[in-house]
Structure formats: C-alpha cells, structure tokens
Amino acid sequence: MIINNVKLILEREVVSGSLACDNGIITAYAETPSQLPGAIDGEGGWLMPGMVELHTDNLDKFFTPRPKVDWPAHSAMSSHDALIIASGITTVLDAIGVGDVRDGGHRMENLNKMINAIRHSEKHGLNRAEHRLHLRCELPHDSTLPLFEQLMCNPALSLVSLMDHSPGQRQYVSLDAWRTYFGGKYQMNDEQLDAYQADQLRLAARWSTPNREAISAWCRQYHIPLASHDDATHDHVLESKGVGSTVAEFPTTEEAARSSREMGLQVLMGAPNIVRGGSHSGNVAARDLASKGLLDILSSDYYPASLLDAAFRLATDDEIAMDLPAAVALVTRNPAHAIGLTDRGVIAEGKRADLVLVHQPREQVYIKNVWAKGRMVF
The missing domain is CATH 2.30.40.10 (Urease, subunit C, domain 1)
Incomplete structure (x- = not known):
C-alpha cells in the first residue's frame, strides 16, 4: 500500500x-x-x-448507557470500538474500575463482562483498534485487592492506576468540594451525605495504605506499568514515586506536575481540559502545564474525539512553544513508549x-x- x-x-x-x-x-x-x-x-x-489512548472509561458508557440499563456485551464492545477507531485511536487501554462501588455497584457487576468482551473480541479479530486493559484501582475498598489479584495476570493488562477519591484526598482535598460533587451526583440530602462521608473516611483509613502497598508490590514484581492519580502535593508525588509509579495521571496542581517531572514521572493530562480551556473540576489547566513544558501525554478520558482536537490546538497556540510533531507525540509516541510499546x-x-x-x-x-x-x- x-x-x-x-x-x-x-x-x-x-x-x-x-x-x-x-x-x-x-x-x-x-x-x-x-x-x-x-x-x-x-x-x-x-x-x-495512529493515536494511543492510556485512560478512557468510554467502554463503561456502552455497557451501562443509562442507570439500571444492562446492554448486551457484543453490541457494547463493537459500538465502543467503532467510536474509538473513528477518533483516530488505533491502540486503546480500556480503563476498568476495580473496587469502585460508588455508582450503585454496576462497575463491579460489569467488570468480568467487560474484560471478557475485550478478550473475546481481540481473540477473534472483531476489533478494528487494538484493545488492552487498564485497571483503575480504587484503594479505599475491601474488595479492591482480591479483585486485582484475580485480574493481574491477564495478558492484556498494560497499566494500573492507584486512585483514592475519598474525602480529603487528592482531587478532593477540600471537603466542601467533595460534598458538592457527590451530593449532587447521587442526589443526597445532608443527612445521607454525612453518613456516606463517614463511611468513605472509615474505608479509606482501613484500606487505602495497605492496598496501595500490596498492589504496587505486585506491579513491581510483574513489571506492570504503574500510574498515580490526582496527585495534588509534593508529598503525594513522593509517595507515588516511592511505590514505583512512572506516569502521573491528572495531577491537580502545578506543584504536583512539576514534582512529578522532577522525579521522572511522565505527566498525563486530559485532552478535554485542552479543548474546553480548563478543568471542569477547577484544577490546574493542561494548557498552562503545556506552556511551562510540564506535559508529556494527553488522554481523551471521557471524550475520545478530544485527542486529535487537543493536539492540533496546542500546535497552533501562539503562547505555547510546541510545534505539530511535538504536539502529536503527546497522543502517539509518548503514551506508547510509557507502557513499553516501541513498535508504534x-x-x-x-x-x-x-x-x-x-x-x-x-x-x-x-x-x-x-x-x-x-x-x-x-
């Protein structure tokens, strides 16, 4: 050809x-x-x-397109794959939540179904993009480590991220911000939100540290690339570096992004952040990090088409010293090499x-x- x-x-x-x-x-x-x-x-x-996507939960939307709607696996997988390839993504790590039961448990119910759909469609050549696995491990849950240990030898597993969305942590250092987000998302009144907050704090105190240590140890033993998630401070980055993280997913502050770069972690930010002109959560803008040379990888996160759009926006931004090859590398070479894929x-x-x-x-x-x-x- x-x-x-x-x-x-x-x-x-x-x-x-x-x-x-x-x-x-x-x-x-x-x-x-x-x-x-x-x-x-x-x-x-x-x-x-072809673009390489390290973190998208797009597959989840097709398996549960509406609350309490359980979509057939074959249809969900093929529709997801069609959108991914139409967005120019030829290698995708489908991010599956492990231990995250905040959405009424549907992620746990769909976990094996989604992983089996990825494996079956890849095995039988049904996909147009190459689909791999990214396990997003929500640390403050008793189910997280047992589920991870069941899945960690899956040959498609290419990245593990360690997340903690409990009150007062990372993205939700502000308890007010946590209450505003989850109170609105789950439509809780003050009494319900108080009980939920107390339960999340209890789980975090019991499980976050031992799960972080155990999962990262398995990743080091089996040479699985490890990513931090939503680091906000220099101390957060020290902790992430200490357990072997090589990618910093969505640092929420310039301090965390700069510390990540200084400690050798590749900084990954959301392409929707570039397209929209800032973070929808009020965190540091990806464009600001790019302008200061602190951006290595872009992820489409929740909107696959944003990858291409973001790369070309950065290349044409007069205030950012980034030409088109460098901007395209954020969505092609850099994410591929971050997980050891040097053939693409x-x-x-x-x-x-x-x-x-x-x-x-x-x-x-x-x-x-x-x-x-x-x-x-x-």
Whole structure:
C-alpha cells in the first residue's frame, strides 16, 4: 500500500511526500510523490501515527448507557470500538474500575463482562483498534485487592492506576468540594451525605495504605506499568514515586506536575481540559502545564474525539512553544513508549502501519481515513 500526496508528521518535522507499507509495517517514506498508479491520494492532508489512548472509561458508557440499563456485551464492545477507531485511536487501554462501588455497584457487576468482551473480541479479530486493559484501582475498598489479584495476570493488562477519591484526598482535598460533587451526583440530602462521608473516611483509613502497598508490590514484581492519580502535593508525588509509579495521571496542581517531572514521572493530562480551556473540576489547566513544558501525554478520558482536537490546538497556540510533531507525540509516541510499546506511535521504517489521515478545510480538523496494521478500517 502506498499513500501519496500527504504531509507526513514525523518525530521532529513535517515533510510533504508519500509513504509505503507492506504486511502491516511501514517500509519506506519519501519527500517525493509516488508515480505508481495504485497509490492512494491523500489530497494534501496530514498523515500521522495512529493515536494511543492510556485512560478512557468510554467502554463503561456502552455497557451501562443509562442507570439500571444492562446492554448486551457484543453490541457494547463493537459500538465502543467503532467510536474509538473513528477518533483516530488505533491502540486503546480500556480503563476498568476495580473496587469502585460508588455508582450503585454496576462497575463491579460489569467488570468480568467487560474484560471478557475485550478478550473475546481481540481473540477473534472483531476489533478494528487494538484493545488492552487498564485497571483503575480504587484503594479505599475491601474488595479492591482480591479483585486485582484475580485480574493481574491477564495478558492484556498494560497499566494500573492507584486512585483514592475519598474525602480529603487528592482531587478532593477540600471537603466542601467533595460534598458538592457527590451530593449532587447521587442526589443526597445532608443527612445521607454525612453518613456516606463517614463511611468513605472509615474505608479509606482501613484500606487505602495497605492496598496501595500490596498492589504496587505486585506491579513491581510483574513489571506492570504503574500510574498515580490526582496527585495534588509534593508529598503525594513522593509517595507515588516511592511505590514505583512512572506516569502521573491528572495531577491537580502545578506543584504536583512539576514534582512529578522532577522525579521522572511522565505527566498525563486530559485532552478535554485542552479543548474546553480548563478543568471542569477547577484544577490546574493542561494548557498552562503545556506552556511551562510540564506535559508529556494527553488522554481523551471521557471524550475520545478530544485527542486529535487537543493536539492540533496546542500546535497552533501562539503562547505555547510546541510545534505539530511535538504536539502529536503527546497522543502517539509518548503514551506508547510509557507502557513499553516501541513498535508504534511514530512514522518510521519498521514501525507498525497504524496511520491517520487528517484534513483541515477550515479551522476544525477531522479524520478522513484510519489504517490499523496497514489495513484501512475507517
């Protein structure tokens, strides 16, 4: 296969030319057009590597599209995969909550069903994107460690994150902020919220520390990449570094992001934060971190299409010293390398032909075609 008449987004530059691949591998690229009649005409669009998503709970939405609605696994998985590939994501880590029972237990009920759907669809070649597993471990629960130990040897497991959403922790250092969020989310009155808060504090006091230590020990033993989550202070980052975290997911302050970078953790922020112009939770803006050189990876989190949009927004922001190759690396090379996938994420000879053709007729970028291992899937 040859793709002609494109602007190739390479690791350090953008060049106009053509690209060839065979058996799912990039075999060559050139700064000249191909003369072969069978070449695909890219019509002057950008050709970039397929995007790599490390943290999205998008799958959860398809399994439970509404409260108390349990959707069939095959339909849920195929619909999720279609949205992922249409967003230009060719490798995705589907984030599954372990021990998080705050949403009425549906995540626990769906846990095995979702993991089995990922495994079955990958085994039988039903997916267009490559789906891997990210376990989001909610530390303040007695069920978290037993569930993790059942799942930690799953061959698809590529990332584990340690989360603590209890009152007074990380994202919810402010108890008022915690009460406002959960009181609104679960429509609790003051009495119900008081009881819920007391229960969460009790669980956190009993389980957060031992679960953090046990799960991180397993990850170190089995060489599973580990991520922190919502670190807010220098001390939080010290703790995360101490247990072996290599990725800092969604630090809530510049202090935590800067400390993470100084301690060798790659800083991951939400692409929706870039698109919306700030955090919906009032935390540090991803754009501000990018402007200070403190951003390594973008995640679509809850909105898959935000990855491409965010990368191009950063590249065209006059106040951020980031060219298009550097911005694209935030959603391709950097997340891939963070979990040890060095066979993808860049346009280079010998790498996987996971590719996205992007056009921008006006200000908005859109995806025209996607190839996974050299096969057109969108």
